[in-house]
Amino acid sequence: MTHPIRMADLQALSPQERQKALELLAADAVGPTNGHALAALGRIRDYERRYEMTSAVLLERLSRGEIRETAEIAEWLFWVNVQRGGGGEKARPE
Amino acid sequence: MGKKHGPNKLSNYLETHETVMQQFVSGGFVLSNGLSFWPYGHGLFLITGDVRCLGGVILRVAKVLAVVGGDKGNPLVQTEAYSYNAYLEGIGNIVRYDSPHSAEHRPVHHVHRYDVLHDDLEGTVEDVPEDAWPTIGDLLTELEGFYYDNFDTLSKR
Numbered sequence: 001m002t003h004p005i006r007m008a009d010l011q012a013l014s015p016q017e018r019q020k021a022l023e024l025l026a027a028d029a030v031g032p033t034n035g036h037a038l039a040a041l042g043r044i045r046d047y048e049r050r051y052e053m054t055s056a057v058l059l060e061r062l063s064r065g066e067i068r069e070t071a072e073i074a075e076w077l078f079w080v081n082v083q084r085g086g087g088g089e090k091a092r093p094e
Numbered sequence: 095m096g097k098k099h100g101p102n103k104l105s106n107y108l109e110t111h112e113t114v115m116q117q118f119v120s121g122g123f124v125l126s127n128g129l130s131f132w133p134y135g136h137g138l139f140l141i142t143g144d145v146r147c148l149g150g151v152i153l154r155v156a157k158v159l160a161v162v163g164g165d166k167g168n169p170l171v172q173t174e175a176y177s178y179n180a181y182l183e184g185i186g187n188i189v190r191y192d193s194p195h196s197a198e199h200r201p202v203h204h205v206h207r208y209d210v211l212h213d214d215l216e217g218t219v220e221d222v223p224e225d226a227w228p229t230i231g232d233l234l235t236e237l238e239g240f241y242y243d244n245f246d247t248l249s250k251r
Contacts, residue, residue, distance in 0.1 A: 004132035007141070011112055022104060024168040025133050030161055030169070033135035040134070048140045062108055063198035068216070069206075072153075072186055076176045077195045078156045085175040086158055 002028045004036070040079050047076040055080045101162050101170040104139075108234055114231035115145075123238045124150050129155055137161040139171065143235070148184040149241045149248030155230060163195060178233050182248075186210045187217065191227055203227045211247060 002024045013021060019024055028034060053061070058076065061067045069077075101109075108131070108228065118124035129143040140158040164170035178189040179190040190206040208217035228236065241248050 002133055005132040006127075007108070007111060007115070007129045007131050010131075011116075018127075019167070021177040022108075024103060025100075025131070025139070025183070026161075026167055026169050028133035029134050029135065029139050030137050030166070031133075035132070036132055036134050036140070037136075040140075041180065059196055059199060063183060065197075069195075069200070071181070072192060073191055074153075074177050074192050074195075075156060077199075078175065081195070082134065082140065082158055082173050085136065086160055 036084070040082055043079050044076065044083060047072075047079075051076075099173055099227070100163070101164075101172045103164060103168050104159075104171050105168050107159070107171055114229075114234075115222075117150050118147075118231075118234050118238070123241065124234065134158075138143065138174070143229075146238060147234070147241065149244075150185070150251040151188065151237050151241060152181055152183055152246070153230070153233065154179045154181070157230075158220060174241075176227075178228070178230065180209050180233065184250075186213075186215060188237065191222065193227070202248065209242060 002073060005021060007026065008020060010021070051058070055076070058067070058073070062069060067073065104234060107230065115124060117129050119127070127145055129141055129145065132140050132203040134140050137160055139159040141155055141159065141213045143155060145153040145155065147153065152208045155178055158174040159171040160174040161169040162172045162237055167232065175193040177192045180188040186212050187206070189208065192200065194203060195202045204219055205222050206219050208214045209219045
């Protein structure tokens with residue numbers, strides 16, 4: 001599993017090092033989910049414990065207008081969407 | 095409809111990001127770029143972390159790039175989801191752009207805006223037209239404008 005790379009550090013790499021780093025990152029990205037995915041799941045579980053509700057209940061209560069979407073809840077939703085495979089309704093233009 | 099958020103080679107995407115960030119660092123508005131880039135698997139990359147700016151402005155980024163084609167070593171990538179939350183450290187949120195959350199809750203791109211210097215904790219929400227949502231650079235430009243519009247208050251922080 002490739003470690004995360006600080007984007008500010010990419011500039012310091014030589015062209016060869018940079019290419020190698022990108023190849024390793026790309027190979028991991030198209031492989032199966034890895035330890036980073038487990039970390040993402042851990043974040044979701046943290047939110048669920050702190051708010052004492054499952055992500056499914058969060059979505060139901062948001063759609064009924066019972067909960068306000070705060071910055072932290074937006075982060076929670078982001079990670080739920082990542083875990084589900086990427087985007088909620090997709091950011092990509094059709 | 096423009097191609098602002100169309101597919102791009104990974105190397106080009108990262109180079110553009112670095113160039114834009116470097117411009118803000120050189121200009122003095124961005125103090126540190128704490129963003130990390132990491133492979134998630136299943137064809138996804140993530141960008142997460144904080145960009146610290148003048149005046150206690152912090153931009154928290156969470157973004158998903160999906161591999162949509164191209165070479166194995168330098169794939170074509172495209173933004174799949176994002177949440178860009180800018181806040182004033184110790185005070186509150188300034189603005190947050192989010193991609194669609196779900197079919198039931200905010201199914202379109204949207205922006206939350208807060209009158210943060212006047213104790214506005216709830217803010218307002220507006221939809222953002224498809225493909226008009228900002229890049230990280232666009233949002234840094236907006237935040238730089240916010241900083242200079244409120245220079246007398248923020249420069250003392």
